[in-house]
Amino acid sequence: MTQTTYGVRGLSCWRCMISAVDAVRALPGVHTVALDLEPHGESLLTLAPAGAVICDQVRATLDRSGFELTRRLRRPRPGVRHRSTPPL
Structure with missing residues (x-):
C-alpha cells in the first residue's frame, strides 16, 4: 500500500492536531491518517491509501482549517526507496 506524507505548518497543540486529522x-x-506533531516546525501528516486523494483536496481542506501544506513525500511499501517530490 502506498502512503503519502505531507509537511504541514501551523499545528501547535493537540487540538490543532485533532482538527487537522x-x-x-x-x-x-x-x-x-497519522500525524507527527512538531509544534514549532513542520508536522508530518501521512495518508493511506493515497491513490484516491488529490493533493489539492488535502491543501484546500487544511487551508480551511487554518494550516499550511508545505510539501509532499510519497512513500511506497516498507523496504522500497522513498522518493521526495519538490515543494508544492
Whole structure:
C-alpha cells in the first residue's frame, strides 16, 4: 500500500492536531491518517491509501482549517526507496 506524507505548518497543540486529522479523514478515499506533531516546525501528516486523494483536496481542506501544506513525500511499501517530490 502506498502512503503519502505531507509537511504541514501551523499545528501547535493537540487540538490543532485533532482538527487537522478529522478534516483530512473526512475526505473521500482516506482510510488511515497519522500525524507527527512538531509544534514549532513542520508536522508530518501521512495518508493511506493515497491513490484516491488529490493533493489539492488535502491543501484546500487544511487551508480551511487554518494550516499550511508545505510539501509532499510519497512513500511506497516498507523496504522500497522513498522518493521526495519538490515543494508544492
